[in-house]
Amino acid sequence: MGGILKRRRTVVAWATGVLLLVAVGVVVAHQAEARRFADLLLGARPAWLGAAAALQVATYVCAAAVWQRALRRNGDVRRSVRSLVPLGLAKLFADQALPSAGVSGRLLVVRGLLRRGVPHGLAIAAMLADLVSWYAAYALVGAAALAILWHRGDLNRALVAIGLVFLLLATGVPLVILGLRGRERSLPRWVQRLPWANEVLAAIADAQPGAIFGVTLAAETVTLQLAIFALDAATLGLMLRAIATPADAAVVFSSFVVASMVATLAWVPGGLGTFEGTCVAMLHVHGVAIEAALAATLLARGFTFWLPMAPGLTIARREMMGGTASAGLTPGAETL
Secondary structure, eight states, rough: OHHHHHHHHHHHHHHHHHHHHHHHHHHHHHHHHHHHHHHHHOOHHHHHHHHHHHHHHHHHHHHHHHHHHHHHHHHHHOOHHHHHHHHHHHHHHHHHHSSTTTTTHHHHHHHHHHHHHHOHHHHHHHHHHHHHHHHHHHHHHHHHHHHHHHHHOOOHHHHHHHHHHEEEEEEHHHHHHHHHHTTTGSSSSSHSSTTTTHHHHHHHHHHHSOSSSSSHHHHHHHHHHHHHHHHHHHHHHHHHHHTTTOHHHHHHHHHHHHHHHHHHTTTTTGGHHHHHHHHHHHHHHHTTOOOHHHHHHHHIIIIITTHHHHHHHHHHHHHTSOOOOOOOOTOOOOOO
Protein backbone atom coordinates (compact mmCIF):
# COMPACT_ATOMS: atom_id res chain seq x y z
CA MET A 1 0.00 0.00 0.00
CA GLY A 2 2.80 2.39 0.88
CA GLY A 3 4.49 1.73 -2.46
CA ILE A 4 1.29 2.51 -4.33
CA LEU A 5 0.86 5.76 -2.43
CA LYS A 6 4.46 6.76 -3.18
CA ARG A 7 3.97 6.03 -6.89
CA ARG A 8 0.76 8.06 -6.92
CA ARG A 9 2.49 10.98 -5.22
CA THR A 10 5.29 10.79 -7.77
CA VAL A 11 2.84 10.77 -10.69
CA VAL A 12 0.94 13.71 -9.22
CA ALA A 13 4.18 15.62 -8.65
CA TRP A 14 5.33 15.06 -12.22
CA ALA A 15 1.93 15.98 -13.64
CA THR A 16 1.96 19.16 -11.57
CA GLY A 17 5.43 20.05 -12.79
CA VAL A 18 4.57 19.46 -16.45
CA LEU A 19 1.40 21.54 -16.14
CA LEU A 20 3.38 24.36 -14.52
CA LEU A 21 5.95 24.20 -17.31
CA VAL A 22 3.22 24.33 -19.95
CA ALA A 23 1.61 27.26 -18.15
CA VAL A 24 4.92 29.13 -18.17
CA GLY A 25 5.26 28.52 -21.87
CA VAL A 26 1.72 29.73 -22.57
CA VAL A 27 2.13 32.89 -20.50
CA VAL A 28 5.47 33.77 -22.04
CA ALA A 29 4.24 32.97 -25.55
CA HIS A 30 1.37 35.38 -24.99
CA GLN A 31 3.83 38.13 -24.07
CA ALA A 32 6.62 37.31 -26.51
CA GLU A 33 7.08 37.19 -30.24
CA ALA A 34 6.90 33.52 -31.23
CA ARG A 35 9.03 33.98 -34.34
CA ARG A 36 11.71 35.80 -32.38
CA PHE A 37 11.75 33.03 -29.77
CA ALA A 38 12.10 30.32 -32.44
CA ASP A 39 14.88 32.23 -34.17
CA LEU A 40 16.79 32.52 -30.91
CA LEU A 41 16.58 28.80 -30.22
CA LEU A 42 17.48 27.75 -33.76
CA GLY A 43 20.28 30.30 -33.99
CA ALA A 44 22.06 29.27 -30.80
CA ARG A 45 25.80 29.28 -31.45
CA PRO A 46 27.34 25.78 -31.29
CA ALA A 47 30.58 26.97 -29.67
CA TRP A 48 28.74 28.27 -26.61
CA LEU A 49 26.64 25.09 -26.48
CA GLY A 50 29.83 23.04 -26.45
CA ALA A 51 31.24 25.18 -23.66
CA ALA A 52 28.06 24.63 -21.63
CA ALA A 53 28.38 20.86 -22.11
CA ALA A 54 31.94 21.05 -20.77
CA LEU A 55 30.76 22.98 -17.70
CA GLN A 56 28.15 20.33 -16.98
CA VAL A 57 30.73 17.56 -17.21
CA ALA A 58 32.74 19.53 -14.67
CA THR A 59 29.77 19.51 -12.27
CA TYR A 60 29.79 15.69 -12.20
CA VAL A 61 33.54 15.70 -11.60
CA CYS A 62 33.03 18.05 -8.63
CA ALA A 63 30.24 15.87 -7.25
CA ALA A 64 32.44 12.78 -7.51
CA ALA A 65 35.28 14.67 -5.80
CA VAL A 66 32.96 15.42 -2.84
CA TRP A 67 32.40 11.68 -2.24
CA GLN A 68 36.06 10.91 -2.84
CA ARG A 69 37.15 13.47 -0.25
CA ALA A 70 34.59 12.18 2.26
CA LEU A 71 35.81 8.60 1.83
CA ARG A 72 39.43 9.69 2.11
CA ARG A 73 38.99 11.86 5.19
CA ASN A 74 36.62 9.60 7.12
CA GLY A 75 38.13 6.20 6.45
CA ASP A 76 41.25 6.50 4.30
CA VAL A 77 39.39 4.64 1.53
CA ARG A 78 40.72 5.73 -1.85
CA ARG A 79 38.63 5.73 -5.02
CA SER A 80 39.31 7.57 -8.25
CA VAL A 81 37.13 10.52 -9.16
CA ARG A 82 36.55 8.92 -12.56
CA SER A 83 35.09 5.79 -10.98
CA LEU A 84 32.59 7.89 -9.02
CA VAL A 85 31.47 10.22 -11.84
CA PRO A 86 28.68 7.84 -13.02
CA LEU A 87 27.10 8.13 -9.57
CA GLY A 88 26.61 11.84 -10.26
CA LEU A 89 24.38 11.07 -13.25
CA ALA A 90 22.48 8.41 -11.30
CA LYS A 91 22.01 10.81 -8.39
CA LEU A 92 20.73 13.56 -10.68
CA PHE A 93 18.13 11.21 -12.16
CA ALA A 94 16.92 10.08 -8.73
CA ASP A 95 16.74 13.65 -7.41
CA GLN A 96 14.85 14.88 -10.48
CA ALA A 97 12.47 11.93 -10.66
CA LEU A 98 11.59 11.94 -6.95
CA PRO A 99 11.30 15.32 -5.22
CA SER A 100 13.10 14.82 -1.91
CA ALA A 101 15.33 17.87 -1.38
CA GLY A 102 18.34 15.86 -2.52
CA VAL A 103 17.81 12.83 -0.26
CA SER A 104 16.70 10.20 -2.80
CA GLY A 105 19.74 10.66 -5.02
CA ARG A 106 22.13 10.44 -2.10
CA LEU A 107 20.55 7.20 -0.88
CA LEU A 108 21.22 5.81 -4.34
CA VAL A 109 24.83 6.99 -4.06
CA VAL A 110 25.16 4.91 -0.88
CA ARG A 111 24.15 1.83 -2.86
CA GLY A 112 26.67 2.74 -5.56
CA LEU A 113 29.46 3.12 -3.01
CA LEU A 114 28.59 -0.25 -1.49
CA ARG A 115 28.88 -1.82 -4.95
CA ARG A 116 32.36 -0.32 -5.15
CA GLY A 117 33.44 -2.11 -2.00
CA VAL A 118 33.08 0.80 0.43
CA PRO A 119 32.13 -0.30 3.98
CA HIS A 120 28.51 0.44 4.88
CA GLY A 121 29.19 2.88 7.71
CA LEU A 122 31.69 4.81 5.63
CA ALA A 123 29.31 4.98 2.65
CA ILE A 124 26.65 6.45 4.93
CA ALA A 125 29.16 8.93 6.38
CA ALA A 126 30.15 10.03 2.85
CA MET A 127 26.50 10.52 1.93
CA LEU A 128 25.85 12.62 5.02
CA ALA A 129 28.97 14.72 4.41
CA ASP A 130 27.70 15.33 0.87
CA LEU A 131 24.22 16.27 2.12
CA VAL A 132 25.52 18.61 4.84
CA SER A 133 28.01 20.33 2.52
CA TRP A 134 25.36 20.75 -0.20
CA TYR A 135 22.96 22.51 2.12
CA ALA A 136 25.78 24.62 3.59
CA ALA A 137 26.86 25.70 0.10
CA TYR A 138 23.25 26.26 -0.92
CA ALA A 139 22.75 28.56 2.07
CA LEU A 140 25.87 30.53 1.11
CA VAL A 141 24.85 31.03 -2.52
CA GLY A 142 21.30 31.86 -1.44
CA ALA A 143 22.58 34.54 0.94
CA ALA A 144 24.90 35.83 -1.79
CA ALA A 145 22.06 36.10 -4.29
CA LEU A 146 19.90 38.02 -1.82
CA ALA A 147 22.83 40.31 -1.04
CA ILE A 148 23.30 41.03 -4.76
CA LEU A 149 19.61 41.86 -5.17
CA TRP A 150 19.70 44.08 -2.07
CA HIS A 151 22.77 45.91 -3.38
CA ARG A 152 21.01 46.49 -6.71
CA GLY A 153 17.85 47.69 -4.96
CA ASP A 154 15.80 44.79 -6.34
CA LEU A 155 15.02 42.96 -3.10
CA ASN A 156 11.25 43.08 -2.61
CA ARG A 157 9.09 41.55 0.13
CA ALA A 158 8.29 38.41 -1.85
CA LEU A 159 11.97 37.68 -2.42
CA VAL A 160 12.76 38.36 1.23
CA ALA A 161 10.05 35.89 2.30
CA ILE A 162 11.28 33.22 -0.11
CA GLY A 163 14.86 33.82 0.97
CA LEU A 164 14.12 33.59 4.68
CA VAL A 165 12.13 30.36 4.34
CA PHE A 166 14.82 28.84 2.16
CA LEU A 167 17.71 29.91 4.38
CA LEU A 168 15.89 28.47 7.39
CA LEU A 169 15.69 25.13 5.55
CA ALA A 170 19.23 25.25 4.16
CA THR A 171 20.86 26.10 7.47
CA GLY A 172 18.54 23.97 9.57
CA VAL A 173 19.16 20.66 7.80
CA PRO A 174 22.95 20.56 8.37
CA LEU A 175 22.55 21.66 11.98
CA VAL A 176 19.94 18.97 12.62
CA ILE A 177 22.05 16.25 10.98
CA LEU A 178 25.18 17.23 12.88
CA GLY A 179 23.28 17.48 16.16
CA LEU A 180 21.35 14.22 15.95
CA ARG A 181 24.15 11.72 16.34
CA GLY A 182 23.01 9.26 19.02
CA ARG A 183 19.62 10.96 19.48
CA GLU A 184 17.83 9.89 16.28
CA ARG A 185 14.84 8.34 18.02
CA SER A 186 14.33 11.11 20.56
CA LEU A 187 12.62 13.34 18.02
CA PRO A 188 8.87 13.95 18.16
CA ARG A 189 6.80 11.50 16.11
CA TRP A 190 5.58 14.23 13.74
CA VAL A 191 9.19 14.90 12.73
CA GLN A 192 9.81 11.22 12.10
CA ARG A 193 6.76 11.14 9.82
CA LEU A 194 8.04 13.87 7.51
CA PRO A 195 8.90 12.78 3.93
CA TRP A 196 12.25 10.96 3.83
CA ALA A 197 12.76 11.50 7.58
CA ASN A 198 13.06 7.76 8.29
CA GLU A 199 15.71 7.31 5.62
CA VAL A 200 17.79 10.23 6.89
CA LEU A 201 17.44 9.20 10.55
CA ALA A 202 18.42 5.62 9.72
CA ALA A 203 21.42 6.90 7.79
CA ILE A 204 22.56 9.03 10.73
CA ALA A 205 22.22 6.03 13.05
CA ASP A 206 24.18 3.76 10.67
CA ALA A 207 27.06 6.14 10.00
CA GLN A 208 30.37 4.91 11.31
CA PRO A 209 31.50 6.44 14.61
CA GLY A 210 33.63 9.54 14.52
CA ALA A 211 33.44 12.87 12.78
CA ILE A 212 31.30 13.04 9.64
CA PHE A 213 32.18 16.61 8.87
CA GLY A 214 35.52 17.80 10.22
CA VAL A 215 36.96 21.24 9.48
CA THR A 216 39.22 20.12 6.64
CA LEU A 217 36.53 17.98 5.03
CA ALA A 218 34.04 20.83 5.40
CA ALA A 219 36.35 23.27 3.62
CA GLU A 220 36.97 20.83 0.76
CA THR A 221 33.41 19.63 0.22
CA VAL A 222 31.68 23.00 0.61
CA THR A 223 34.13 24.50 -1.89
CA LEU A 224 33.34 21.75 -4.38
CA GLN A 225 29.60 22.22 -3.87
CA LEU A 226 29.99 25.96 -4.41
CA ALA A 227 31.80 25.18 -7.65
CA ILE A 228 28.82 23.11 -8.81
CA PHE A 229 26.43 26.02 -8.21
CA ALA A 230 28.81 28.39 -10.00
CA LEU A 231 29.11 26.04 -12.98
CA ASP A 232 25.34 25.67 -13.27
CA ALA A 233 24.83 29.43 -13.10
CA ALA A 234 27.61 29.90 -15.67
CA THR A 235 25.77 27.46 -17.95
CA LEU A 236 22.78 29.81 -17.94
CA GLY A 237 25.11 32.70 -18.72
CA LEU A 238 26.61 30.82 -21.66
CA MET A 239 23.14 30.13 -23.03
CA LEU A 240 22.42 33.85 -23.03
CA ARG A 241 25.64 34.35 -24.96
CA ALA A 242 24.70 31.51 -27.32
CA ILE A 243 21.62 33.48 -28.38
CA ALA A 244 23.60 36.74 -28.56
CA THR A 245 21.94 38.23 -25.46
CA PRO A 246 24.69 38.47 -22.84
CA ALA A 247 23.71 39.65 -19.38
CA ASP A 248 25.57 40.87 -16.32
CA ALA A 249 27.11 37.97 -14.35
CA ALA A 250 25.50 39.14 -11.09
CA VAL A 251 22.06 39.16 -12.75
CA VAL A 252 22.56 35.68 -14.17
CA PHE A 253 23.82 34.30 -10.85
CA SER A 254 21.05 35.82 -8.73
CA SER A 255 18.37 34.77 -11.24
CA PHE A 256 19.63 31.19 -11.28
CA VAL A 257 19.91 30.93 -7.50
CA VAL A 258 16.50 32.47 -6.78
CA ALA A 259 14.91 30.17 -9.35
CA SER A 260 16.66 27.21 -7.71
CA MET A 261 15.40 28.24 -4.27
CA VAL A 262 11.83 28.48 -5.51
CA ALA A 263 12.17 25.12 -7.26
CA THR A 264 13.47 23.50 -4.06
CA LEU A 265 10.64 24.89 -1.95
CA ALA A 266 8.01 23.97 -4.57
CA TRP A 267 8.73 20.24 -4.13
CA VAL A 268 7.97 19.16 -7.71
CA PRO A 269 10.32 16.94 -9.75
CA GLY A 270 13.30 18.98 -10.85
CA GLY A 271 11.39 22.18 -10.09
CA LEU A 272 9.54 21.78 -13.40
CA GLY A 273 7.70 24.98 -14.26
CA THR A 274 8.68 26.70 -11.03
CA PHE A 275 12.35 27.02 -11.98
CA GLU A 276 11.62 28.10 -15.54
CA GLY A 277 8.96 30.63 -14.57
CA THR A 278 11.06 32.19 -11.82
CA CYS A 279 14.24 32.31 -13.90
CA VAL A 280 12.48 33.91 -16.88
CA ALA A 281 10.80 36.46 -14.61
CA MET A 282 14.06 37.34 -12.83
CA LEU A 283 16.00 37.76 -16.07
CA HIS A 284 13.21 39.81 -17.66
CA VAL A 285 12.93 42.12 -14.65
CA HIS A 286 16.65 42.81 -15.00
CA GLY A 287 16.42 43.84 -18.63
CA VAL A 288 16.58 40.63 -20.66
CA ALA A 289 13.91 40.39 -23.36
CA ILE A 290 11.31 37.82 -22.38
CA GLU A 291 11.85 35.71 -25.52
CA ALA A 292 15.59 35.62 -24.84
CA ALA A 293 15.04 34.84 -21.15
CA LEU A 294 12.82 31.87 -22.00
CA ALA A 295 15.12 30.60 -24.76
CA ALA A 296 18.21 30.77 -22.53
CA THR A 297 16.42 29.16 -19.60
CA LEU A 298 15.12 26.27 -21.71
CA LEU A 299 18.53 25.71 -23.27
CA ALA A 300 20.19 25.71 -19.84
CA ARG A 301 17.61 23.28 -18.51
CA GLY A 302 18.30 21.05 -21.48
CA PHE A 303 21.88 20.66 -20.27
CA THR A 304 21.22 20.55 -16.52
CA PHE A 305 17.96 18.57 -16.47
CA TRP A 306 16.77 16.86 -19.64
CA LEU A 307 19.91 15.59 -21.41
CA PRO A 308 21.35 13.78 -18.33
CA MET A 309 18.05 12.00 -17.60
CA ALA A 310 18.45 9.12 -20.07
CA PRO A 311 22.00 8.14 -19.08
CA GLY A 312 21.08 8.81 -15.47
CA LEU A 313 18.21 6.30 -15.65
CA THR A 314 20.46 3.67 -17.20
CA ILE A 315 23.18 4.14 -14.61
CA ALA A 316 20.68 4.29 -11.73
CA ARG A 317 19.21 0.94 -12.75
CA ARG A 318 22.69 -0.56 -12.91
CA GLU A 319 23.65 0.85 -9.51
CA MET A 320 20.52 -0.62 -7.93
CA MET A 321 21.44 -4.11 -9.13
CA GLY A 322 23.25 -6.50 -6.85
CA GLY A 323 26.93 -7.23 -7.00
CA THR A 324 30.10 -5.39 -6.20
CA ALA A 325 31.84 -3.09 -8.60
CA SER A 326 35.58 -3.04 -8.75
CA ALA A 327 35.92 0.56 -9.85
CA GLY A 328 38.65 2.03 -7.69
CA LEU A 329 42.34 2.67 -7.43
CA THR A 330 45.02 0.53 -5.97
CA PRO A 331 46.03 1.38 -2.39
CA GLY A 332 48.05 4.52 -2.16
CA ALA A 333 46.79 5.94 -5.49
CA GLU A 334 44.49 8.91 -5.72
CA THR A 335 43.48 11.41 -8.35
CA LEU A 336 42.39 15.04 -8.38
